[in-house]
Amino acid sequence: AKQNNRGRFLIYQPQMDEEVSEKLNITTGLRQALSNNEFELYYQAQYNQAEQIVGAEALIRWIHPEKGMIPPFKFIPIAEETGLINQIGDWVLKTGFEFLANNPNFRGNLSLNVSAWQFARPDFVPSMLAMISEAQIDVTQITLEVTESAVLTDITETIKKLSEIRSLGIKVALDDFGTGYSSLAYLKNLPLDILKIDKTFIDELETNDRPPLLESMLSIGHHMGLKVVAEGVETQLQLARLIQMKCPVFQGYYFAKPVPKAEFLTLINQEKAI
Ligand code: C2E
Ligand code: CA
Ligand code: CA
Ligand code: CA
Numbered sequence: 678a679k680q681n682n683r684g685r686f687l688i689y690q691p692q693m694d695e696e697v698s699e700k701l702n703i704t705t706g707l708r709q710a711l712s713n714n715e716f717e718l719y720y721q722a723q724y725n726q727a728e729q730i731v732g733a734e735a736l737i738r739w740i741h742p743e744k745g746m747i748p749p750f751k752f753i754p755i756a757e758e759t760g761l762i763n764q765i766g767d768w769v770l771k772t773g774f775e776f777l778a779n780n781p782n783f784r785g786n787l788s789l790n791v792s793a794w795q796f797a798r799p800d801f802v803p804s805m806l807a808m809i810s811e812a813q814i815d816v817t818q819i820t821l822e823v824t825e826s827a828v829l830t831d832i833t834e835t836i837k838k839l840s841e842i843r844s845l846g847i848k849v850a851l852d853d854f855g856t857g858y859s860s861l862a863y864l865k866n867l868p869l870d871i872l873k874i875d876k877t878f879i880d881e882l883e884t885n886d887r888p889p890l891l892e893s894m895l896s897i898g899h900h901m902g903l904k905v906v907a908e909g910v911e912t913q914l915q916l917a918r919l920i921q922m923k924c925p926v927f928q929g930y931y932f933a934k935p936v937p938k939a940e941f942l943t944l945i946n947q948e949k950a951i
Pocket of ligand 3: 852853873875908
């Protein structure tokens, strides 16, 4: 038996050798990717009930010179384990801020994902502020997406950091709401602006016109004065039912997939955007 980094004991299995070498490959590859600029930000538009673009979520892609596109689920967890997420996360913020600086005709909100590790860094806020002042952008267009695992590690510290971020005019979204250990007790103490409801709850709308959990989450958001974004909206039926339930903002393949910057700029020039 050997111990993994979470302190649990695992039974040895031959496939682990493969997993370990795959991990090493990705770790080496990630270092190269950082120095060779192999990362790209894609943008997925977000829409209101009038089907206007009100914002976008930036999603990282790794375009490997030989292997092609590597999706984030394959490398973000490894980046987190190895600490490389700090540099990758800084790159994401910097690139997102540059996008806002260079595209003043995009008036919407830009959501940037922040990993738990990155958020936990003591210098997270000051280093982000340095990047913002470098880019000379309007902070009110920025939303940071944090997950429950990021905010629950040290709740007192989290509240301090989130309050500071929000006092600057930056918005905070709780990502993947409903999938973790969300308890109302902590939710009511968190300084948030937006709840992002996970796709798994939106999927249920295919077979149920008012899924009780989804209805509860929308109601919680409403009562707490938070904006709710439905993630992973794929069909017209889901959209119609979400509108019936008064959900204000939608993101999903029904409207738009995540696309490279140039394509996103074309999209906002073609479609109704705020
Ligand atoms: P997430 O933050 O929950 O992002 C939403 C994911 O759902 C994205 O996957 C998006 O492409 C996908 N999606 C959106 N609409 C639909 C839909 O209608 N149907 C389906 N099937 N999928 C949809 P993606 O881009 O593969 O990213 C996966 C995860 O990787 C993200 O989940 C996030 O946790 C992480 N990630 C992506 N970019 C970054 C980043 O820049 N920094 C960090 N720390 N994590 C990131
Ligand atoms: Ca997200
Ligand atoms: Ca999400
Ligand atoms: Ca997710």
